[in-house]
Amino acid sequence: MLVLCCVGQAKAFLTIHPKSSQIFSGESVTFRCNIQRGKVTDWKYTWRKDDVDSISRKHEYEISEVNISNSGDYRCLGEHIDNGTYSQWSDAVRLTVTGKSSNLSFTSVSPYTGETVTLTCSVGSDSGWSYTWYKDNTKNVVTLSDRHTTTGATFTISRAAESDQGLYWCQGEIQSRSISSIISDPVTFTVNGE
Structure with a gap:
């Protein structure tokens, strides 16, 4: 000692x-x-x-x-x-x-047609993360339109329509440290008729 x-x-x-x-x-x-x-x-x-x-x-x-x-x-x-x-x-x-797991949450996974829905992706408290969004089994990057907007960790669908239905994923990345999170578990999104 x-x-x-x-x-x-x-x-x-x-x-x-x-x-x-x-x-x-x-x-x-x-x-x-x-x-x-x-x-x-x-x-x-x-x-x-x-x-x-x-x-x-x-x-x-x-x-x-x-x-x-x-x-x-x-x-x-x-x-x-x-x-x-x-x-x-x-x-x-x-x-x-x-760990580097991405967590995906929705304000609603079964909205009515025309409602606004916000998806939120999070990896951790570090502010350096940027996020990529995927839709359906082919994991195509979500196409932005006049009804779809992204702001950092959030993806917003305004006026939800049947075409928005499907499986959604997200993934975080910190480019300055060359790290990517694990892709989140998929969430099934269904739009109900009015």
């Missing part, structure tokens, strides 16, 4: 990339441990996830494809290679890995 009590100890700082409120399964994540004094090569590093430690000469710790089991609290610590002194532990950085 390491006892860290010395005045003037160097402090370890841990950062995570990408820095996002949501990290999705399959993404690459890199932790970087920076210590106030000296070069990164002057230290060897202890990486701690929850209560499990591992030792490395590298100041970076990469997980090439994260999954749910990688979620947890991460810390790092440096041991100076020349004199054996230790830095302080870094503050904990929490990694929360979530």
Whole structure:
């Protein structure tokens, strides 16, 4: 067990990339441990996830494809290679890995002819998602018309008609991080006569 009590100890700082409120399964994540004094090569590093430690000469710790089991609290610590002194532990950085499922909801899946219906697609709270809409088994992109509009995560059908009936899907994408969600489960949309 390491006892860290010395005045003037160097402090370890841990950062995570990408820095996002949501990290999705399959993404690459890199932790970087920076210590106030000296070069990164002057230290060897202890990486701690929850209560499990591992030792490395590298100041970076990469997980090439994260999954749910990688979620947890991460810390790092440096041991100076020349004199054996230790830095302080870094503050904990929490990694929360979530799935990439798209969820599709309707204001109504069985409206009457002429009613307005809004479909909402969501993957998570990250605002960087853009959405693609699909209709029927061939997964053709929904055709926009004077009755169909899209605004981010919503697709609106005004004056619902029989031609709008069918199966609908949606999918989210964050282009800047090159990730796509799993396509949502299909929802059957039926329009009732007046």
